[in-house]
Structures are given as C-alpha cells and as structure tokens.
Amino acid sequence: MACRSHWEVVPEARLDLDSDEPTFFDRHEWETIEAATARIIPTDHDPGAREAKVVRFIDRYLSSVDHVYASADGAGFLRLDGIMADAWAGHLDRMRQVYRDGVRTLDELAGDHHGQPFAALSDEQQDAVLERLSGADRPVPITSALAGGHAYGASLQSDLGLDFFPALCLHTRQGFYGDPVYGGNHEQVGWQVIGFPGPPSLAATQTCTYSVYHLLVADRDWADLVPHVREQALAKDPA
Amino acid sequence: MQVSKPDPVDVVVVGVGASGGTAAKVLSEAGLKVVGLERGPFMNHREQFSGDELKYLNRGYIAPNHDLNPRTYRNSADEEAELYPFSPCPQLVGGGTIHWAGWFPRPLPCDFQMRSLHGDVEGASLADWPIGYDDLEPYFTKVEWEFGCSGLEGANKFEAPRSQGFPTPPLAPTAFAVRFYDACARMGLNAFPLPMALVTEPHKGRDTHNHTGFWNQYGDPTTMKSTTLTSFVPEALATGNFELRPDCYVREVTLGPDGKANGVIYVDGDGNEVHQEAGVVILCQGAIETARLLLLSQSDRFPEGLANSSGLVGRNATFHEFVFSVGLFDKETEPLYGYSGAFVSGATFEFYETDESRGHIGGGVVAASQTAQPINWMLPGRPAWGSALKDADRDYFNHAMVLGLCLQDLPQHDNRVDLDPTVRDAWGLPVARITHKPHANDLAMSRWQVEKNAEILREAGATATLPVNLERCTGNTCHQHGTARMGTDPSQSVVDAWCAAHDVDNLYVLDGSVFPTSTGVNPTLTIMANAWRCSEHIADVHARGGDQTLAATGGSNHGL
Numbered sequence: 185m186a187c188r189s190h191w192e193v194v195p196e197a198r199l200d201l202d203s204d205e206p207t208f209f210d211r212h213e214w215e216t217i218e219a220a221t222a223r224i225i226p227t228d229h230d231p232g233a234r235e236a237k238v239v240r241f242i243d244r245y246l247s248s249v250d251h252v253y254a255s256a257d258g259a260g261f262l263r264l265d266g267i268m269a270d271a272w273a274g275h276l277d278r279m280r281q282v283y284r285d286g287v288r289t290l291d292e293l294a295g296d297h298h299g300q301p302f303a304a305l306s307d308e309q310q311d312a313v314l315e316r317l318s319g320a321d322r323p324v325p326i327t328s329a330l331a332g333g334h335a336y337g338a339s340l341q342s343d344l345g346l347d348f349f350p351a352l353c354l355h356t357r358q359g360f361y362g363d364p365v366y367g368g369n370h371e372q373v374g375w376q377v378i379g380f381p382g383p384p385s386l387a388a389t390q391t392c393t394y395s396v397y398h399l400l401v402a403d404r405d406w407a408d409l410v411p412h413v414r415e416q417a418l419a420k421d422p423a
Numbered sequence: 424m425q426v427s428k429p430d431p432v433d434v435v436v437v438g439v440g441a442s443g444g445t446a447a448k449v450l451s452e453a454g455l456k457v458v459g460l461e462r463g464p465f466m467n468h469r470e471q472f473s474g475d476e477l478k479y480l481n482r483g484y485i486a487p488n489h490d491l492n493p494r495t496y497r498n499s500a501d502e503e504a505e506l507y508p509f510s511p512c513p514q515l516v517g518g519g520t521i522h523w524a525g526w527f528p529r530p531l532p533c534d535f536q537m538r539s540l541h542g543d544v545e546g547a548s549l550a551d552w553p554i555g556y557d558d559l560e561p562y563f564t565k566v567e568w569e570f571g572c573s574g575l576e577g578a579n580k581f582e583a584p585r586s587q588g589f590p591t592p593p594l595a596p597t598a599f600a601v602r603f604y605d606a607c608a609r610m611g612l613n614a615f616p617l618p619m620a621l622v623t624e625p626h627k628g629r630d631t632h633n634h635t636g637f638w639n640q641y642g643d644p645t646t647m648k649s650t651t652l653t654s655f656v657p658e659a660l661a662t663g664n665f666e667l668r669p670d671c672y673v674r675e676v677t678l679g680p681d682g683k684a685n686g687v688i689y690v691d692g693d694g695n696e697v698h699q700e701a702g703v704v705i706l707c708q709g710a711i712e713t714a715r716l717l718l719l720s721q722s723d724r725f726p727e728g729l730a731n732s733s734g735l736v737g738r739n740a741t742f743h744e745f746v747f748s749v750g751l752f753d754k755e756t757e758p759l760y761g762y763s764g765a766f767v768s769g770a771t772f773e774f775y776e777t778d779e780s781r782g783h784i785g786g787g788v789v790a791a792s793q794t795a796q797p798i799n800w801m802l803p804g805r806p807a808w809g810s811a812l813k814d815a816d817r818d819y820f821n822h823a824m825v826l827g828l829c830l831q832d833l834p835q836h837d838n839r840v841d842l843d844p845t846v847r848d849a850w851g852l853p854v855a856r857i858t859h860k861p862h863a864n865d866l867a868m869s870r871w872q873v874e875k876n877a878e879i880l881r882e883a884g885a886t887a888t889l890p891v892n893l894e895r896c897t898g899n900t901c902h903q904h905g906t907a908r909m910g911t912d913p914s915q916s917v918v919d920a921w922c923a924a925h926d927v928d929n930l931y932v933l934d935g936s937v938f939p940t941s942t943g944v945n946p947t948l949t950i951m952a953n954a955w956r957c958s959e960h961i962a963d964v965h966a967r968g969g970d971q972t973l974a975a976t977g978g979s980n981h982g983l
C-alpha cells in the first residue's frame with residue numbers, strides 16, 4: 185500500500201553524505217541559497233546556517249526521493265517505491281520549481297534595488313531584499329512582540345503548499361536543527377547553539393543508550409510536590 | 424476485476440489502532456475467529472522507530488500522506504472546503520497509539536451527563552451518554568492493567584472512585600513540572616502526576632528504558648510506551664484466533680439480503696479487491712474515517728450511507744483543540760529542559776467541572792508539557808528569520824514551558840464529516856470533508872483557560888507568556904469523536920448503548936465516533952474501555968447464537 189513496514193535501505197556510503205558537491209542546485213543557486221539561509225540564521229558569536237551546512241541539507245532534500253527518510257539507525261536512507269515514491273516525487277518536483285523560481289526572484293529583487301545578484305550583496309542589502317520578498321520588516325525580538333495570540337496549526341509542520349520564503353525559512357530551521365544524517369546541523373552546531381544535548385547518532389535513540397533521564401528531578405517526594413497526598417496520608421493516619 | 428472471497432469469519436475488525444486492537448484481543452481471547460484489516464503497515468517497533476524529529480514531525484513518516492490520503496476542511500457549510508491535513512492520525516498497526524504522548528486520565532461522571540446538567544444550550548446538541556462512569560469503571564481498570572500505565576493513586580483530588588490503583592508509579596517529574604507543582608501548591612490548586620500510557624517498571628515483562636525524550640509524535644523502539652502494536656495485537660495473535668492483514672484498505676461495508684452486514688470489501692497491498700465475509704462487522708477507524716466508510720457504503724436500502732436513517736452519521740463531530748500558554752523564563756534561571764520526560768508531567772482537574780462564574784460550561788484537563796525538540800519546539804509567534812529568530816531559540820529553548828488544555832468543544836449538529844464532492848484519494852474514493860465552526864462556549868473556554876494558565880505560569884516564574892487561543896479548529900490533537908453518537912433513541916443517535924447500529928444490529932462502531940459529547944480528557948482510555956465492554960457483549964451475543972435482544976437485557980444496569 186502506501187507506507188511500508190520494510191523499505192530497502194540505501195547505505196549512507198553509497199549516497200556519499202560527506203560530500204559538499206551540489207546534487208541538485210547549480211553553483212549559482214547553491215551560493216544564493218547559502219547566502220539567504222545565512223541571513224535567516226545568521227552567524228554571530230555562535231555558528232549559523234552557513235557553518236551548519238544548511239544549503240547542503242536543502243540540496244540533498246531536493247535531489248531525490250532517496251533522501252526523504254533516514255533509516256531508524258541512520259545507517260542509510262529508505263528507498264521509497266510505489267505510490268509513496270510517486271507522491272514524494274511529485275512533491276519534490278513542486279518544491280524544486282519553488283526554489284528555481286525563488287533564486288530568480290532573489291536575484292531580480294537584488295538587481296532592481298542594488299544592481300547586483302543576491303549573493304554578491306552585503307548582509308544589510310540582503311536583509312533588505314528579504315524584507316521585500318517577505319513583504320514585512322525584519323522580525324523584532326520576541327520579547328517586544330508578545331501581544332497577540334497565535335493560532336498553532338496542525339501538529340505536523342510540513343512544507344506542503346508553502347511559497348518560497350516560508351519554505352526557505354522552514355527548511356533552514358530543519359537543516360540547522362535536524363539530525364546531521366540529513367546533511368545539515370554539521371557537527372551538531374545547531375544543537376550546541378541552543379543548548380540541546382542531542383543524541384550522538386540516530387542509532388543511539390533507537391537502542392536508547394542516549395538518555396536525558398538525568399535531567400528529571402528525582403530528589404523531590406511526591407508528598408512534597410502534591411500536598412494532597414500528604415493531607416490524605418495524615419487524614420488516614422494522624423500519627 | 425475479479426473479487427476474491429476468503430473463508431467467512433466470525434468478526435471482521437476494520438482499523439487496528441487503539442479500539443481495533445482492543446476488540447481484536449478481547450474477541451480472539453473469547454474464542455471468536457477474527458480478521459483485522461488495517462490500511463497501514465505492520466511495523467516492528469525495535470527495527471523501525473527512533474528519535475528522528477525531521478522524519479516524524481516534518482515529513483510525516485507514519486502520518487497519512489497528504490497527496491495519497493487528502494482531507495478537506497471548511498469553517499461552515501457556505502464555504503468552499505480547502506485541502507487541509509486535518510487531524511492526521513497515523514496509519515499503521517497500532518494507529519494513534521504508536522506516536523501519541525499517552526495522556527491516560529479517566530473522565531469524570533459529569534462527562535456522561537452534559538445534557539442533564541446543562542439542558543438546552545443554544546447552538547449545541549448536547550446529549551447524555553446512555554452509559555455512565557460506573558458502567559465503564561471495571562473496564563478502565565482492565566485497560567489500565569492490561570495495556571499498562573503509570574500514575575499515583577489518590578493524587579488527583581477530583582478523580583471519581585477507582586477500584587484499583589495504577590500498575591506502575593509515575594515517572595519522576597521534569598524540571599518544568601516541578602515549577603508547575605510548586606506554583607499550584609502556592610495557589611492552592613491540586614496538581615498531580617497525570618496518568619500516562621507508559622510503564623516505569625517491567626510490568627508484563629516490558630522494557631522501560633526509553634528516556635530519550637523523543638516521545639510525543641515518535642514511535643518508541645522499546646515497550647515503555649503502551650501501544651496496541653506491542654501489547655494487544657501480539658496478545659490477540661498468540662490466541663491463534665486472530666489474523667492480521669496490514670496494507671488492506673476497506674472501502675465498503677456490504678449488506679446481505681436480510682439487511683444485516685455480511686462483510687467488507689477491501690483493496691489489498693497489491694491492488695486486489697477482496698470481499699471478506701463475517702458474522703459481525705466492527706468499525707474502529709477513528710471518528711473521521713469510520714463516518715466516511717459508513718457514508719461510502721451506500722445501497723438501495725441506505726442511499727444516504729449505511730446505518731444512517733437518523734441522518735446523524737458524520738454529525739456532531741468534536742475534536743478537542745489543544746490550546747495553551749507558553750511561559751518564557753529568564754535565561755539566567757535554572758533550565759527547564761523542555762525536551763525531557765515523556766511529554767506531559769504535572770496536571771490538574773481544578774478547571775474541569777462547570778463553574779458558571781467562569782463564563783462558560785464544562786472544562787477539561789490542564790497539563791504542563793514539553794516544548795519538545797529543536798526544529799519544532801513550541802514557541803508561538805517565533806520570529807521568522809534573522810537575529811530575532813536566533814536569539815529567541817538560543818535564549819528560550821531551555822527556558823520555556825507549555826501549559827495546555829484539552830478543549831472540550833460542544834457538539835453541534837452542523838459540525839460534521841461528510842464526503843467531499845470533488846476531492847478523491849489515490850484509490851479514487853471521495854475523501855472526508857470536515858466542517859467545523861467553534862461554538863461561542865468553546866471560544867470562551869479557550870480565552871478563560873489560556874489566561875488562567877498564563878497566571879499559573881507567572882506564579883511559576885515566567886517573565887512573559889504567549890497565549891495560543893482557539894480561532895478555528897485545526898484538529899491538532901487528533902482526538903475525534905461524535906460522528907456516530909450512541910443513544911437509546913434511533914432517531915437521535917446512530918448506535919445503541921452497546922455500540923451496535925440501530926439500523927443494522929450486527930454492525931458495531933467501537934471508536935470515538937460513539938461519544939455523544941467530547942469529555943474533558945484525552946479520549947483513548949475511554950475509547951478502549953468502551954471497546955472492551957462492547958467486545959465482551961459481542962462475544963456474549965455470539966455465545967448465545969447471535970440473539971442480540973437476549974444479550975441486551977442482561978447488559979448494563981446503569982443509566983440505560
């Protein structure tokens with residue numbers, strides 16, 4: 185049927201995951217997307233999207249259905265087939281077009297307003313292009329924008345139907361914070377920036393040798409946390 | 424196309440998730456020959472599951488693929504429905520229990536009597552359940568012990584009487600839960616460790632060492648999380664009476680000349696059509712897909728869909744939107760580690776029963792939960808890009824917590840599931856179209872509780888709070904109820920108190936479709952307890968040679 189219990193696994197070695205060679209983008213597209221991701225998660229005293237190799241993550245994702253799902257242990261990728269592969273192929277085709285057109289739009293905006301391709305602009309100029317592209321000023325710190333309630337969408341944050349800029353923002357997050365097996369979050373820099381003690385490998389989450397148990401609070405009694413428990417015990421046995 | 428016909432069996436169960444797994448176990452252990460048809464795969468938890476956030480949360484590894492199994496959504500009948508992945512509950516053996524968080528509280532007695540308690544509420548279609556808490560109590564206990572859970576007896580001041588405690592103690596609290604407990608204690612609120620469908624000790628030989636924090640929305644490679652894939656399904660298979668057929672998509676329930684259901688037609692993984700005949704047909708697909716299958720099963724006798732003489736199939740749908748406040752804490756304070764534990768930790772029932780001074784009726788369970796893993800961690804209103812985005816993640820990833828409510832939405836006649844007139848799935852069948860507009864009471868409950876949660880968070884030390892209110896229903900809990908409500912009057916309900924269709928007495932619905940109202944808690948314990956209760960009844964009827972009326976009189980003596 186659609187999703188299978190056992191897909192063939194394409195071993196990581198055969199996919200050459202360490203390579204920095206583009207598999208979908210051409211050189212110019214690669215440089216443009218890399219520059220744009222570096223404005224979405226900029227480098228400061230901590231690494232940003234560039235160091236995390238987010239562009240590589242996006243390039244791999246767009247390259248083929250063989251990079252959609254890592255195997256559970258991260259030793260390779262699931263080779264989808266049948267209607268599931270067709271569905272993903274159709275989705276990736278649409279996404280590829282979104283990126284091709286997106287790079288063109290970035291360059292057009294850059295050319296019209298700053299006289300050069302996007303990748304050649306300064307950080308400030310690139311931000312100005314992203315403001316035009318998104319139709320909004322660059323975001324302000326969260327603590328100064330606390331007012332409104334925000335609807336939280338479906339439990340799945342997929343890229344279904346997204347336009348270029350929101351897709352790029354979402355994919356940049358994914359490439360910064362996703363498991364390194366997908367080509368981004370290089371050497372776990374994304375996790376280090378925010379203090380997430382992530383697993384050394386997907387395999388460690390499968391065997392559960394990776395654990396965050398030590399972060400639980402083991403030294404507080406339930407009777408202390410839940411006064412009702414103590415009150416009941418006292419009512420039963422006042423001594 | 425040639426339709427093959429395997430040997431008839433006693434019972435066919437459609438959908439092998441929470442309710443289907445329960446029915447399969449109870450009926451096969453009672454000696455009936457059961458076939459379970461599941462449209463998703465039969466995965467091996469140890470081999471296929473791990474903590475891959477991108478795969479599960481963003482690329483929907485075990486969720487319905489939106490191109491193959493689309494759904495549509497609209498706010499009201501005068502709108503055009505749009506493609507929208509509404510309530511994307513996973514499709515595989517184990518269903519929603521595979522990647523759920525496992526909140527496992529019992530409902531309260533008031534949940535079964537909303538109409539008696541509140542009378543006519545304008546715009547709502549409140550109804551009492553034909554059964555009450557006492558009818559389900561023995562089955563809550565059976566499910567809690569057989570399926571496995573954790574909890575602390577006596578900690579929830581508002582809980583109704585229980586005949587037994589919990590099979591295993593709660594997991595130690597998370598750092599964010601401790602803040603919540605302490606804030607509640609200072610405010611005089613009763614907080615308690617929420618019962619969870621997980622075991623902390625090797626109950627029934629289970630392996631309890633998944634402390635990765637990759638919990639809600641992930642498959643568990645151990646057997647710490649309670650899933651039907653790793654418990655009731657293997658137990659059913661061990662009887663030798665249960666045959667599980669994964670990758671089988673049921674598209675019609677068939678009727679015999681006597682007006683009884685006589686089986687189902689499905690498409691198997693190779694595209695073959697199969698007619699499986701059975702003495703009893705049980706639908707366990709979740710309230711959206713069960714309603715859809717009934718509506719797809721049209722015949723001369725039931726031109727509007729099977730068992731739909733009341734016109735209520737698909738109506739009164741409720742979905743429990745998850746609304747919440749997020750508290751942001753000073754980054755210089757002790758970290759909250761919002762990715763640790765098993766998603767939820769502390770909870771309270773203080774705001775569950777109606778208190779009209781709040782400006783709304785009803786309420787529900789409130790709980791402190793993870794903000795979860797880095798890509799998708801819950802920061803509503805997160806800046807989209809730039810240094811504001813980077814700072815927000817860096818400053819608050821370890822310093823935020825969520826306090827949420829399972830919003831008990833009121834049933835409304837016009838909130839419904841029906842067949843989309845134009846959109847079809849990859850098998851050429853019309854997809855489910857969801858029409859849902861929140862009731863004024865739902866909106867009021869959301870506003871009041873989200874603000875109350877912010878107040879608790881401030882007491883817990885939050886320096887800022889971010890409210891997430893109900894605007895429109897997104898189906899973000901994957902709780903589904905109401906589309907084939909149970910009741911005693913065949914003109915006002917679809918199934919009877921044993922969850923047999925009024926119109927077709929050997930057709931049962933055992934998932935959340937039968938809930939007349941949505942209750943204030945996560946539905947699955949109640950769904951499973953009810954499925955167990957009704958499956959015992961079905962086995963009883965079978966033992967008496969299929970005489971429904973005889974068995975029905977020997978049934979429940981509460982509230983019927």
Ligand SMILES: Cc1cc2nc3c(=O)[nH]c(=O)nc-3n(C[C@H](O)[C@H](O)[C@H](O)COP(=O)(O)OP(=O)(O)OC[C@H]3O[C@@H](n4cnc5c(N)ncnc54)[C@H](O)[C@@H]3O)c2cc1C
Nearest residue numbers: 438440441442462514518519523525526673901934945947
């Ligand atoms: C992320 C998430 C977290 C959740 N957390 C909780 C929680 O903490 N507590 C709680 O109580 N609930 C929770 N839920 C909800 C819970 O998963 C559901 O209430 C529960 O699974 C419903 O059980 P069910 O038997 O009705 O349906 P399911 O468990 O969804 O099973 C239905 C099965 O039927 C199959 N099916 C559907 N149509 C067909 C067809 N035509 N032919 C063959 N097979 C079919 C599906 O593939 C599926 O496997 C959560 C859900 C999600 C998605």
